[in-house]
Amino acid sequence: MSRSPSIPDRPHRDIDPDLPDDERLEALRGHLQDLVDVNEQLSEQLEEADERRERLRDRVDRVERENETLKSSSLYIATVEDVLEDEEVIVKQHGNNQEVLTDVSPRIVEEVEPGDRVAVNDSFAIQTVLSTETDARAQSMEITEKPTVTYADIGGIDEQVREVREAVEQPLAEPELFDEVGIEPPSGVLLYGPPGTGKTMLAKAVANETDATFIKMAGSELVRKFIGEGSRLVRDLFEMARERQPAIIFIDEIDAIATRRTESKTSGDAEVQRTMMQLLSEMDGFEARGEVRIIAATNRFDMLDRAILRPGRFDRLIEVPNPDRDGREQILEIHTRGMNVADEVDFADLADDTEDYSGAEIESLATEAGMFAIRNDRNEVTHQDFVDALEKIEKDDSSDVISSAGYFYQ
Ligand SMILES: Nc1ncnc2c1ncn2[C@@H]1O[C@H](COP(=O)(O)OP(=O)(O)OP(=O)(O)O)[C@@H](O)[C@H]1O
Structure with missing residues (x-):
């Protein structure tokens, strides 16, 4: 790095007040010139300092960007096996089960306990403590004992x-049928x-x-930030499901993890x-005849990786139109079973007017x-209420999502 230039001395001249006017004027002119010179030097130095500051700022920006990239580059998941003295811990990596002795930064050393899930970088240094496994499980799965x-x-x-x-249902209820x-x-x-x-x-x-226990997981929940986390969740x-069998595993939006490979080979894709x-x-x-059955769902059948449809995998396809x-x-x-609907409501007529509607719609x-009906202070729902509702929904649709059906699914 270049050293800062030295600051020029303040110009100084002793001017004898007894000098004749013309000589004093000359001396003062000389002094003024010295001041102008120093001023010029200082301006140059200021300019250089500004340039240097610009260069330093660029460097800081670059370093900050590098730091961000480092921070956001892939981390691996491991479980803390043991916390030793001197900020050392033993972690076991998920995936390959390799045990490693590593350091924890003093910043988070207090938080780390055996059994914690942590994110480690390439050199196994612990970067963060992740939420506990039970939290992660509870957050990403919806478990209903009996829907x-x-x-x-x-x-x-x-x-x-x-x-x-x-x-x-049949393989769960009557497995012997399949045996026989x-x-x-x-x-x-x-x-x-x-x-x-x-x-x-x-x-x-x-x-x-x-x-059976109903265990639902959305495919999008399985797309995780850290390497190994998605497969761990699976x-x-x-x-x-095995712990709670008989159980039905339901994976909604399976396309989130089973989309046909694209050209791009980013690390996210690989994960x-x-x-x-x-x-x-x-x-x-x-165990095909076991007590756990698996159902998946998608709105984007055309995008699915065919590998998941092979025999022994999702080998029964059912279209739900x-x-x-x-x-x-x-x-x-x-x-409308639980609604107070007037006898005059004509469902057949309404069915005619709701072409392309999904069950949810x-x-x-x-x-x-x-x-x-409520808006009109009535507690009975009339045919006209349905007609008004249809009109409202259609108006909303035309300005919004045109019938959600057919949008993804062609
Ligand atoms: N065939 C149907 N019979 C009765 N109600 C239905 C039907 N289809 C949908 N519904 C109603 O719509 C709601 C949403 O349906 P459901 O969640 O089963 O749809 P889905 O096909 O799983 O949708 P998505 O693909 O968006 O997950 C249900 O709670 C139900 O009230």
Whole structure:
């Protein structure tokens, strides 16, 4: 680094006050010139200092950016095995189970305890303490001992209900049937179709019918920040299901971890791929006639990696479409069961007017009609309330998401 230039001395001249005027004027001119020279030197130095400051600022920016990159580069997950003296700990890496003696920064040493999950960098130094495993499990899984949804709550998809019962319920309820015939039940069932058509309901209804624990995980929850975390969650998911069997594992939005590979090979992609491989390997090592069944759902069937559809994996595909006219009428009846609906309400007519509506949209139509009744100080819902609700929903739709059906799902 260049040294700072020295500051010029302040110019000084002794001018004898007794000098004749012209000589004193000359001396003063000389003094003024000295001052002008020093001023110039100082200005130059100031300019140089400004340039140096600019250069330093650039360097700080660069270092800060590097620091950010370092901070955001991939970290690995490990579990703390033991905390020793002198800020040393033994961690076991997830994935390869390698044990490593490493340091903890004094900043977080107080927080680290055996059993904690931590994020370590390439040199195994602990960077952060992660939330505890039970927290992570609880946060990302929805566990219901016995869901209340029944087949009677599902309208318009009778054929799909039949197929799901055969592929999921029967192997749980009557495994001996499969033993006797000598066939393996389907490994996994994939429900695909537009949003809000009853895929989640179907999975819940099977759990209800078979007294199984319903364990739901969204595929997007499995896409995690740290290397190894997604596959760890997949293992947790299956472990949880085994602990609570009979159980139905329901993975919604499976496309989040099972999208066809794209050209880009970023580390994020590789991590998602690893999570999917973990899911496949859990399924491969899975007792087909056992007490854990797996159902996945997607709105984006066309984007799925075909590897998950091979035999022994999601080998039973069930399309759950938007309901047809009769289906819509049935769903309307289901969702108005608990409502005070006037006798004159014509569900068949409403079913005609709700083409392309999903089950979820029909449910909102019923709620919206109820709101119109309340707004008009009535406790009975009339046909006109449904017509007004339809109009409102259509108006909202045209300015917003055009029927959610068909948007992702073509
Ligand atoms: N076939 C149906 N019969 C009765 N109600 C339905 C039906 N389909 C959807 N619904 C209503 O819509 C709500 C949402 O449905 P559900 O969560 O099962 O849809 P999904 O297909 O899983 O949607 P997504 O793909 O968005 O997860 C349900 O709680 C239910 O009230």
